Amino acid sequence: MEGVTDAPMRQVISEVGGLSFCVSEFLRVCNDLFPAKVFLKHVPEYSHQCHTTAGTPIQIQLLGSNEEAMALNAARAIELGARAIDINFGCPAPQVNRNDGGATLLRYPDRLRGIVSAVRKAVPAHLPVSAKLRLGWESPEDIYRNAQEAAAGGASWITIHGRTKKQGYTPPAYWKYIGEVRSQLNIPVVANGDIWTLDDFKRCRDETHCDHFMMGRGALANPALTLEIAQELGLRIRPSSVQSTSMSFKTGSPAAWLPILKRFAEISAPHSQGNLYAASRIKQWLKMAYLRKQFPLFEKIKLSKTVEEIFAILTLETHS
Numbered sequence: 001m002e003g004v005t006d007a008p009m010r011q012v013i014s015e016v017g018g019l020s021f022c023v024s025e026f027l028r029v030c031n032d033l034f035p036a037k038v039f040l041k042h043v044p045e046y047s048h049q050c051h052t053t054a055g056t057p058i059q060i061q062l063l064g065s066n067e068e069a070m071a072l073n074a075a076r077a078i079e080l081g082a083r084a085i086d087i088n089f090g091c092p093a094p095q096v097n098r099n100d101g102g103a104t105l106l107r108y109p110d111r112l113r114g115i116v117s118a119v120r121k122a123v124p125a126h127l128p129v130s131a132k133l134r135l136g137w138e139s140p141e142d143i144y145r146n147a148q149e150a151a152a153g154g155a156s157w158i159t160i161h162g163r164t165k166k167q168g169y170t171p172p173a174y175w176k177y178i179g180e181v182r183s184q185l186n187i188p189v190v191a192n193g194d195i196w197t198l199d200d201f202k203r204c205r206d207e208t209h210c211d212h213f214m215m216g217r218g219a220l221a222n223p224a225l226t227l228e229i230a231q232e233l234g235l236r237i238r239p240s241s242v243q244s245t246s247m248s249f250k251t252g253s254p255a256a257w258l259p260i261l262k263r264f265a266e267i268s269a270p271h272s273q274g275n276l277y278a279a280s281r282i283k284q285w286l287k288m289a290y291l292r293k294q295f296p297l298f299e300k301i302k303l304s305k306t307v308e309e310i311f312a313i314l315t316l317e318t319h320s
């Protein structure tokens with residue numbers, strides 16, 4: 001998630017466990033081939049063979065509409081050591097869409113296919129190229145054609161966020177379309193959108209019959225949720241008291257949150273532009289939990305200017 005799941009966030013979330021892989025924030029490709037330093041800055045995990053130090057693989061996401069430039073940049077991403085490329089056809093940001101990127105391509109299925117195909121040809125066959133789609137620009141029915149075109153272009157799998165661009169992030173996510181596409185395609189389909197709880201996950205699985213799920217905001221609002229879901233899916237995870245940890249995050253227990261926030265601050269320090277920035281990132285994170293009614297203490301920390309202030313308040317709350 002652009003502006004949210006940067007390298008320190010990917011690191012700290014992958015340390016909790018339960019993730020098969022993470023996708024980078026999108027790298028916006030215009031007409032040029034980026035120099036290596038752009039990739040290395042965008043995805044610092046290149047220095048660990050595109051894995052977090054907890055061992056979670058990182059997929060590089062590209063966004064753009066110029067087939068040739070997308071292909072060239074995908075090839076460079078791979079030359080530098082990436083092991084998978086994802087293509088963003090879901091971003092609803094007006095600035096991105098005005099420049100012919102992200103969800104705009106959902107209005108042009110042939111172009112979408114062309115981009116997937118060009119990137120697929122530029123990436124060695126044994127490495128995956130996937131596509132991230134919304135249901136459509138305006139009509140959710142557009143997903144049927146777009147998903148088919150992505151598959152025909154050679155996508156190894158597609159991830160579908162169950163909303164149109166017009167729906168933005170307004171609940172609910174319409175999982176039924178994801179299930180229909182899954183039954184029509186013979187590539188894996190990853191279900192995404194509004195999985196906030198284990199119950200949501202179970203309903204999404206029942207409705208889509210998918211085997212693969214992508215977590216966005218839900219994985220941050222409750223950092224133990226991914227572990228709970230991985231356990232439900234029967235994936236091999238580190239033994240831990242998953243349910244009780246998840247419950248502690250859900251109730252906003254400062255004792256559960258403090259260690260992970262401290263770890264985030266520690267990892268962010270070399271990347272962050274000063275203490276104010278680190279504090280604002282932590283508040284951004286906690287606000288996601290607060291909006292889900294999972295972190296009532298947000299009211300107490302929202303005016304804090306430094307990480308020290310935030311941690312002092314949470315420490316006090318731990319002992320009260």
Ligand SMILES: Cc1cc2nc3c(=O)[nH]c(=O)nc-3n(C[C@H](O)[C@H](O)[C@H](O)COP(=O)(O)O)c2cc1C
Pocket residue numbers: 001002003004024025026061088090132161192193194195214215216217218
């Ligand atoms: C702040 C923000 C930034 C996002 N940036 C990206 C992005 O860079 N690439 C992408 O594929 N999706 C991005 N998304 C969409 C999410 O990946 C996901 O599809 C969406 O939030 C729905 O899933 P969720 O309900 O699990 O969060 C972003 C979402 C948010 C809220």
